Amino acid sequence: QSVLTQPPSASGTPGQRVTISCSGSSSNIGSNTVNWYQQLPGTAPKLLIYSNNQRPSGVPDRFSGSKSGTSASLAISGLQSEDEADYYCAAWDDSPYVFGTGTKVTVL
Amino acid sequence: QVQLQESGPGLVKPSQTLSLTCTVSGGSISSGGYYWSWIRQHPGKGLEWIGYIYYSGSTYYNPSLKSRVTISVDTSKNQFSLKLSSVTAADTAVYYCARDRATGTGLDYWGQGTLVTVSS
Numbered sequence: 702q703s704v705l706t707q708p709p710s711a712s713g714t715p716g717q718r719v720t721i722s723c724s725g726s727s728s729n730i731g732s733n734t735v736n737w738y739q740q741l742p743g744t745a746p747k748l749l750i751y752s753n754n755q756r757p758s759g760v761p762d763r764f765s766g767s768k769s770g771t772s773a774s775l776a777i778s779g780l781q782s783e784d785e786a787d788y789y790c791a792a793w794d795d796s797p798y799v800f801g802t803g804t805k806v807t808v809l
Numbered sequence: 810q811v812q813l814q815e816s817g818p819g820l821v822k823p824s825q826t827l828s829l830t831c832t833v834s835g836g837s838i839s840s841g842g843y844y845w846s847w848i849r850q851h852p853g854k855g856l857e858w859i860g861y862i863y864y865s866g867s868t869y870y871n872p873s874l875k876s877r878v879t880i881s882v883d884t885s886k887n888q889f890s891l892k893l894s895s896v897t898a899a900d901t902a903v904y905y906c907a908r909d910r911a912t913g914t915g916l917d918y919w920g921q922g923t924l925v926t927v928s929s
Contacts, residue, residue: 752915797872
């Protein structure tokens with residue numbers, strides 16, 4: 702069972718801004734950087750954000766990340782139909798690398 | 810472009826050992842700087858980190874699986890492998906191999922994943 706808690710779902714219409722929260726503790730988010738992964742249906746996860754707010758090459762700038770204390774957030778600005786996917790936060794904990802519970806984003 | 814590809818049996822009997830191999834192309838495991846990782850995803854569920862290996866052979870496992878997991882590396886073949894012993898139906902999952910940038914900056918390349926079903 703994950704120690705990083707995310708809302709199970711989020712939704713928006715095309716063009717809207719959607720925000721996903723990730724709540725952890727002092728042993729994971731509070732002590733380490735946060736990464737975010739996007740998993741399109743039927744595919745492997747893809748690194749979307751690293752080191753709290755950095756985008757790998759090729760990731761659109763409408764994806765942004767932030768961290769404060771023991772929580773982190775992923776924002777999608779200008780939501781597009783291709784953003785419909787599952788999103789996972791992740792961070793190192795005292796021992797294992799832990800993933801969030803996952804949030805399914807639906808584009809209405 | 811780094812590519813990873815999992816291979817191994819898609820069906821394993823209960824109590825037996827699950828064995829998977831990840832073949833890396835487009836980059837050398839021996840070059841260092843990366844942790845070579847295994848992650849799994851139970852059907853319809855979230856992601857679970859299993860562990861990683863460095864090219865030197867150093868390993869780090871999820872404590873919840875540590876007693877049953879062995880990850881090894883064969884640099885001559887540019888492959889790393891996962892063995893999970895005493896499997897049960899609860900080990901049925903899609904297993905992914907991935908490259909970890911070893912700086913806390915995430916798993917940047919993933920294999921496509923392989924479904925392993927534990928059933929008699």
